[in-house]
Amino acid sequence: MLPSFHPSDTESGLRILEELTSDAGRIQREVLEEILTRNASTDYLQGFMCGRVDEELFKERVPVVDYDDIKPYIERIANGECSDIISAQPISELYTSSGTSGGQPKMMPSTEEELDRKTFFYNLLMPIMNKYVKGLEEGKAMYLLFIKPEISTPCGLPARPVLTSYYKSEHFRKRPHNSYNVYTSPDETILCEDSRQSMYCQLLCGLIQRDEVLRVGAIFASAFLRAIKFLEHNWRELCSNIRTGRLSDWIVDRNCRDAVLLILEKPDPVLASTIERECGNSSWEGIIRKLWPRTKYVEVIVTGSMAQYIPILEIYSGGLPLVSTMYASSECYFGINFKPLSDPSDVSYTLIPNMAYFEFLPVEKGDELTNHKVRCNGTRCRTPLNADNDPPEAKAVVDLVDVKVGNYYELVVTTFNGLYRYKVGDILMVTGFHNAAPQFRFVQRQNVVLSIDTDKTSEEDLLKAVTDAKCLLEPLGYILTEYTSYADASSIPGHYVLYWEIKAKDRPDRTDPADLPVAMEECCHRVEESLDYIYRRGRKKDRSIGALEIRVVEEGTFDALMDHCLSQGSSVNQYKTPRCIKSEGTLRVLESRVVGNYFSKKLPHWEPYNMPPSSSS
Structure with a gap:
């Protein structure tokens, strides 16, 4: 189900994407069959399907649910019950959501196999970027990554954010070094649980290696802007470290300190003076280009609620492209931006059909009397909700390959990890197709x-x-x-x-x-x-x-x-x-x-x- 290729092999990666999107319908049927076959004996599916493996029966009997419906099952696993109430494979950890979209953090089940799927997904990003941006193999990324201290459930399962899980895994720490994942930040600074020490050390390493930096970024625009604000408040101390070749005493995380000192090898007063001159200006417009002059783009998610950061990012970046590469969540990784240099307001994500089984609930705004237009990625869409005026009987859940361009849907996923017909809470608009796979713009979160x-x-x-x-x-x-x-x-x-x-x-x-x-x-x-x-x-x-x-x-x-x-x-x-x-x-x-x-x-x-x-x- 997961094709094998080396992420630096651009031709192979692009070929795999073409194959996946060209045969999206068949792959989706195979994904559902594999999920149902694996998990037919789980308590959850047994209650609806009595051990049968049948797509039509699945759609007829298994309900579309939200988090409150599955929360009791997840809490039972967290308290020590066997994973097979929802998953035939052992649940190895629980992913905690941020809790900032809808109010309360959620916990999502995951298995060891899921890390293979995420690594495959990440590896697909590099061939696309290599297609549009040349020469990435000639330098590094100042990509600011962070972890969070994890907690344990009553039965001892780790509960942590999905990215913390990935960065702590062997998949990340033993990743092949290629043009897409060579970072200015040593792993020890990324794995530092104190976010202030981590931020300081990652920025320090990025400044020292400024001439090697070809791209900068973070996961979300908000995290990257937090780093810029941190730099505004701490550039004098950072320059002092560079000038003297000494690391500030308050950096006490031993692994982090040792890793940074290998990069902060000796005093560099010339570099310190250069950074001081740029940061000392009254205006920080274009500061990213000034501090990292070889940077080709800023990689941050600027779709959805992140769209409001675009104007201030454009000020800091000095006109560099803002690149949103992927669409993912704690529940599942969904789609990839096949045109990464497109304007943020035009970003669409192509859902990768072997990540999960995808279904879609048509969305209508029946309570609004006006011909109201929503905004996609921070810009006004041309087509109103319910533009097709389909009759009520046509508003059933539809499959991935059956969605209609211009229509709006709420995303529903069935994953390999124990989520069945789960409403993610995201509203998407179909903008087109890449081969047989639809492309979506993120519109909004549901019920916020x-x-x-x-x-x-x-x-x-x-x-x-x-x-x-x-x-x-x-x-x-x-x-x-x-x-x-x-x-x-x-x-x-x-x-x-x-x-x-x-x-x-x-x-x-x-x-x-x-x-x-x-x-x-x-x-x-x-x-x-x-x-x-x-x-x-x-x-x-x-x-x-x-x-x-x-x-x-x-x-x-x-x-x-x-x-x-x-x-x-x-x-x-x-x-x-x-x-x-x-x-x-x-x-x-x-x-x-x-x-x-x-x-x-x-x-x-x-x-x-x-x-x-x-x-x-």
Whole structure:
């Protein structure tokens, strides 16, 4: 099921991708047959299929479920019951999700074999990048990777983020050294459990080897920007280490320290002065190109909720391509971007058919009266949901090769590890096909919403509104660096609260201009104008929703928020700023740093919606 090839063999890798995508339907049937054959005797499948291995019976009897449905089985395994209640293969560990998209971390079952599948998936990335970017074998990647301390379940199974599992595995530590996985960071710095020591040492190694760096990045845009902010605060100390050839005393992790000292071989005052000159400028526009002049692209995920970081990444990168290579989660690795140099708003992922069995639930927005358009990868899509107006009977779960271009679906997976017809919670839009395999844009997470009354604002709706409003700050020389939201029901009527962290684009020490309050009030109004019909009706006609509020927080607040979430169990690699605050502790972090409050002083536009006249038959 997993073809073998060397990742540096571009021709073989591309050929395998062509074979997989050309015969996607057959491969999907074989994947399902293998999963059902392996796991027919598990308690879960026995309860629905009585030991039979049949695709039609599977679709007829096995229900489509979400995490709450499978959580009891996973908790039983965590507490010591045999894996065969859901998986014929022993569950070797549980992957913990970040918990920042939907509120609470989840645990997903995994087996030893899954590491083979992930390694195969990672190896497919290199042939694609070699096709579009030449000369990667001539240098290294400053790719910032982190692990998180793991915990043990009551029965002793490790519970840890999926990337922590991979970086600790033999698959990563004994990986073949080729152009795609030679890093400036020694493994010891990646495997350091103290994220601050790890960040410092990885940046130090990346600066020392700056002339060898051909690409920079992290998993998510948020993690990479955190590294840039860390560099802003620590470049003087880093330069002192380079100038003297001595590593700071507070780096106490022995393995990490020894590995860095092998790279920090001797004093280099010339390099230190070069870095000081670039970092000492009042503007950090283009700082990545200046510090790592041979860099060909920035590799970070900038689709979905990460799209809002694109403007500030473009400032720091100086026009370098922003490359999102893959689409994956704790449940399963899904798809690869076959056109990695495409604009972030145009990124589509081709689902790899031997990763899992994929099904799709058609999505419709029946509650919205307007011809509402969602946003894909941070930009407005041309086709509204339900554009095909299929009858209800056509809205059944569909297979991978049967999805329709332009339609929207919620992803459902059946994995080799014990998940059966599991709703991942991601909404995708079909943009086309590569051979027989469909390509998808990530649209939004399901059920991540703000709501006061009958209004339901999704994560993507909020991103659209914030994107429209933040443009009002640019003429004043300010940019929005981060945001989140909260549905405040403590007053009547309740209202939306947005927390914004802003900074001056050119002069970090700039004081607030006199016209900033006026601009912020207009931002509040612009957000409201950008929200949907139901919200605007609640504000203007029903008066069931109060005026939207923006609370500006001091610089560094979202770093503190990330630190808080990490202390609660999130991982640096997987962290995504929660777009809707549900935790009292998280809210306290934000509230303690508010420096200004602004409200919308105008009601948004709203008119009664008149249904179009029905045509006579």
